[in-house]
Amino acid sequence: MDMDTALDVAAACLLLAAAFQRRRTARTRRWCVRPYxxxxxxxxxxxxxxxxxxxxxxxxxxxxxxxxxxxxxxxxxxxxxxxxxxxxxxxxxxxxxxxxxxxxxxxxxxxxxxxxxxxxxxxxxxxxxxxxxxxxxxxxxxxxxxxxxMQCPSKPAEWAAVATDFYARWNFPHCIGAIDGKHINMQAPHNSGSSFYNYKNFHSIVLLAAVDAQYRFIMVDIGASGRESDGGVFSMSAFGQSLESASAGLPDATDSVPGLGQLPYFMVGDEAFPLRSYMMRPYPGKQLSIDKRIFNYRLSRARRIVENAFGILVARWRLFRQPINAKPENVVHFTKACVVLHNFLQTESSATYCPSGFIDTDVNGRVSEGSWRIDFKNGGLTDITKAASNNFTRHVKTLREQLARFFLSPAGAVSWQVDAVTEIH
Incomplete structure (x- = not known):
């Protein structure tokens, strides 16, 4: 028997042995439907x-x-x-x-x-x-x-309506939404390496969301790798790119608020996001002047809306309280269902879905924490790393200073703001 024939016979024997082993180990179906x-x-x-x-x-x-x-x-x-x-x-x-x-x-x-x-x-x-x-x-x-x-506004009149509601409810002019990102904890996907492994040492995808003044999501970007920062996910998202390219349909800069002067419309975010004409973030540092501290307080008060929206989401949909055992694409399906259900219930039955005392309240600077925070203490969505660049143009710096001056003026000040920042400081 020559060498090639011997190899063919050996290969055939191995295939037969494997097939026999599969037959021996194959599970026998005991019933069509379990009796239970x-x-x-x-x-x-x-x-x-x-x-x-x-x-x-x-x-x-x-x-x-x-x-x-x-x-x-x-x-x-x-x-x-x-x-x-x-x-x-x-x-x-x-x-x-x-x-x-x-x-x-x-x-x-x-x-x-x-x-x-x-x-x-x-x-x-x-x-x-x-x-x-x-x-x-x-x-x-x-x-x-x-x-x-959950239809994202796309026309100037639609964005202006969001801003009007924000100013009426939270005393922040020209704000078209509060934005933030969270890690959605999940089991390590098969053969994913470190693709979804974040700096807090667990596997996740990112939920980036913007929220209107009534705790409803108006934009979500779901599925970015957990390794990304808020700023990185935002800059790569379709929504972030539309804001950067001025194609999101925002209204032109106006002076519609008495005493404010001409100012563009913008989102409010934390330090993870870049300072742009369409994005306001707080002043960095701790040793700040009174005008900067008041600006940071007023921005934080408006940005609390997105924090509460995430809190409601986790408290009502407890899937997010522990690592989700599913493929990343299925985690995306679950998350999309939960955020749009949140909007549906916040619109159709908000008194039951989000009753009094469930969310944070801020009356004249006195903040009472909502009961949803108990669920966050027991596990929930995790903040994204604060990794955005602090580089910005002189023009954008001027816009933030203009807004800070407005909050000190008789037209823009609220009566409790000095006491609030004094207590915080």
């Missing part, structure tokens, strides 16, 4: 818990899926056109899973922070079935809600 799951219609969480809550205890229904039965039904109508029709065997042992049940399962997963395996057991469906349901429903939630409940 066959009682889903009588004992599954949707049938035995949620259906009863709808009729006898609406407050418990809210705690379980974060919305009342009426709002749940409204949401189902909005997302049903976007739910895929899955081929499913309808029999006595495998009855159809309704769209209402699929939605309830998904909301419970997002709201509870429990593992997908636990949710599957509670609803008496297989783990892979629960996985496909949650991905499908999250995508449908985003598709069904985003155009109505």
């Amino acid at each position: 799951y066959q009682h889903r219609l009588e004992r599954g969480s949707y049938q035995s818990d949620i259906v009863q809550m709808r009729s006898v205890d609406e407050s418990l229904h809210f705690k379980y899926v974060r919305m009342s039965p009426a709002v749940f039904d409204r949401l189902l109508v909005l997302i049903e056109p976007f739910l895929p029709v899955r081929r499913q065997l309808n029999s006595a042992t495998r009855p159809e899973i309704t769209n209402a049940e699929r939605l309830a399962l998904t909301l419970r997963y997002l709201a509870s922070g429990e593992s997908m395996q636990n949710i599957a057991i509670q609803f008496r469906v297989g783990h892979s079935t629960a996985h496909h349901i949650i991905i499908d429903v999250c995508q449908a939630i985003w598709a069904g809600l985003v155009d109505k409940y």
Whole structure:
């Protein structure tokens, strides 16, 4: 037997041995549907818990899926056109899973922070079935809600309306939103190396968001690697690039606020963001003059809106309280569903979703922390590194000084600001 023939025979033997080993180790399917799951219609969480809550205890229904039965039904109508029709065997042992049940399962997963395996057991469906349901429903939630409940302004009049609301509620003129970024903690993706490993020593993707004066997200960028900074994610995002290129549709600089003078419209951010004509950030350092301290206080007061929005998000959707065990692309789907659900509920049932005392209150400089902060102490979204450049032009410096002078003037001052910065300092 020549060498080539011997090698061919050896290779064939190895293939046969591998095939035999696979046959020996292959799992034998014991049943088509687990006996425990066959009682889903009588004992599954949707049938035995949620259906009863709808009729006898609406407050418990809210705690379980974060919305009342009426709002749940409204949401189902909005997302049903976007739910895929899955081929499913309808029999006595495998009855159809309704769209209402699929939605309830998904909301419970997002709201509870429990593992997908636990949710599957509670609803008496297989783990892979629960996985496909949650991905499908999250995508449908985003598709069904985003155009109505999270449409980013694109016209000057729309941005001006946001700014008017900000000035009326938080005494900060020409502000078109508060912006910040957070790490979303997740399990290390397979074969990802250090791509998602951040400076705080865990794996994450970044959620960058801008918020209006009523704690609603108006722009999100989700999925950047955890290694990025706020400023880096912002500069690479489509929204950041549109602001830099002046294509975001912002109004022209105006003098619409008495005593302010002509000033462009801008976001407010922390030290992680660059100082630009479209972005105001605080003065750096600690030994600051009174006018700079007042400016920083007024900016911080306006920027507190985005901090509270993230707080509400984590407190209501406890998926974010521990590392998410999913692929990065699925973490993106979960996050998109949660942020647009936040806007939907903040619009349709804010009194229940965000009741009095749940968020921070600032009355005449006296800040009372909201109860959502308990959830952040027990785990939640993590701040991004403060890594933005502090370089800026003389023109932008002049704009910030103009705004600082306005806050000291009779037209722009609030009565408690000096006491507030004195206490802070």
